[in-house]
Amino acid sequence: MGRKELLAEVEELATAVYALLVLTFQLDKAKRQDLVSIFRSLDVATTMQLRVSRETISKNLRTLSKLVGCKLDRTDLARTYQDLFGGGFRFTHIPKWRLDAAYFDRFGEIWPGWENLPAHALIPFDPSGAYLGPGERQYYLPEAALFEDMCFAYNNSLAQKDRAGRPPYDKKIVKAHSFFMRAALLSAFYFVEAYLNGVAFDFVLKSRNPLGQEALDRLLEWDSKKKRQRWVKLRDKALQYPKIILGQKDPPLHEANCSELATLIERGREVRDAIVHQSPKPDFETRRPEKVRGMMQISQELVTEVVDASIGFVRKVNALLAVHGEDLSWLCDRETTGLFPDKVFD
Numbered sequence: 001m002g003r004k005e006l007l008a009e010v011e012e013l014a015t016a017v018y019a020l021l022v023l024t025f026q027l028d029k030a031k032r033q034d035l036v037s038i039f040r041s042l043d044v045a046t047t048m049q050l051r052v053s054r055e056t057i058s059k060n061l062r063t064l065s066k067l068v069g070c071k072l073d074r075t076d077l078a079r080t081y082q083d084l085f086g087g088g089f090r091f092t093h094i095p096k097w098r099l100d101a102a103y104f105d106r107f108g109e110i111w112p113g114w115e116n117l118p119a120h121a122l123i124p125f126d127p128s129g130a131y132l133g134p135g136e137r138q139y140y141l142p143e144a145a146l147f148e149d150m151c152f153a154y155n156n157s158l159a160q161k162d163r164a165g166r167p168p169y170d171k172k173i174v175k176a177h178s179f180f181m182r183a184a185l186l187s188a189f190y191f192v193e194a195y196l197n198g199v200a201f202d203f204v205l206k207s208r209n210p211l212g213q214e215a216l217d218r219l220l221e222w223d224s225k226k227k228r229q230r231w232v233k234l235r236d237k238a239l240q241y242p243k244i245i246l247g248q249k250d251p252p253l254h255e256a257n258c259s260e261l262a263t264l265i266e267r268g269r270e271v272r273d274a275i276v277h278q279s280p281k282p283d284f285e286t287r288r289p290e291k292v293r294g295m296m297q298i299s300q301e302l303v304t305e306v307v308d309a310s311i312g313f314v315r316k317v318n319a320l321l322a323v324h325g326e327d328l329s330w331l332c333d334r335e336t337t338g339l340f341p342d343k344v345f346d
Contacts, residue, residue, distance in 0.1 A: 003047050006050045006051065007043075007045075010038075010053050013057040013074055014039060015081050016078045016081070017057055018081060019078065019084075020061065020064045020070065020077055022085070022125050024067070025134065025135050025136065027134065038053065061074060068107055071102065072103060091124065091125070091126050091128070091131055092124070095123070097119040117327075118198060118326045119205045120142075121141055122139065122140040123140075124138055143198055144331075146187055150190075150307060151344045157300060157303060158338055158339060160173055160176050160180060178298070181300060182298060185306050186275060188264075189234065189306075191314075192264065192310050193237065195318075196234075196241050199245065199321060199326060200244075201220070202326070203324055211244075215244045218244065234264075234265075239251040239253070242317055242321060245324050259309075260316065261309075263305050263306060264310065267302065268306035271294050271297055271298050274290070274294025274297075275294075277291060278292070308333075314328070330344075
């Protein structure tokens with residue numbers, strides 16, 4: 001092997017080690033400096049020095065790979081580094097299911113309780129060390145983030161309520177109150193749908209029993225015949241997803257036996273739809289601008305009902321789903337002050 005080929009091999013090995021250190025949360029300042037020094041010295045290294053580096057780096061790569069059962073060889077790891085981090089210090093997220101399927105067999109060796117995380121959880125990786133310290137493990141759930149949005153908007157709407165409703169009226173406060181009410185109500189629906197989509201997706205990934213094509217298409221919002229997306233309405237998800245996951249004949253929760261779902265679908269959705277699909281055109285039957293009227297009907301009392309209903313509904317679904325649900329330790333109720341606690345935003 002000539003020096004040029006040897007140099008390319010050592011560069012690839014070093015890049016693979018860098019990628020694996022990032023992906024296993026083991027890249028500290030000292031290791032980063034060591035790797036940077038290796039890259040900087042390669043061009044002036046002798047053939048003998050390159051051979052020594054190859055053996056040392058190869059040994060480190062084998063040790064790291066064995067620890068987590070890495071499925072990627074050095075070439076794949078080097079390519080992964082370029083794809084994920086742009087060859088630099090780009091912060092990125094990888095879904096847990098993707099890490100299990102394509103990257104590692106034993107990621108739980110470095111993350112206690114790994115198997116209990118939702119499959120759709122997003123795992124952040126930071127090759128720069130600017131956001132996450134060595135060994136720091138976090139995960140991101142879209143539904144939890146949307147729950148935080150709802151709580152933030154609700155707390156701010158409540159904070160503005162009294163001042164917005166008494167003279168002398170301050171337009172900025174009145175408009176801020178209206179904005180935060182709309183944001184809280186919309187976020188409640190976003191949060192509920194994100195939760196339902198998450199448990200449906202995870203169930204499809206983990207299910208050991210074959211699902212019928214109709215059920216599979218519904219859970220994934222897909223039309224297998226036309227090979228295209230087919231969106232499912234929120235009410236249908238609320239009724240059908242628990243039924244499919246539990247293998248029951250009828251939906252276990254519906255408006256008649258679940259007051260939280262009734263609040264969301266029968267009271268909150270009219271205002272939600274009016275905001276999302278706002279239009280000044282009059283209804284053909286009533287001759288009134290129903291979308292405008294619906295949007296103007298929003299109130300703090302309605303927002304409170306919808307916000308509380310979203311939490312209650314998700315809790316009920318999750319309890320029914322049992323092992324097919326997810327850890328909701330991040331979900332909490334409002335306190336006696338009427339506000340969501342600060343721990344929501346930790």
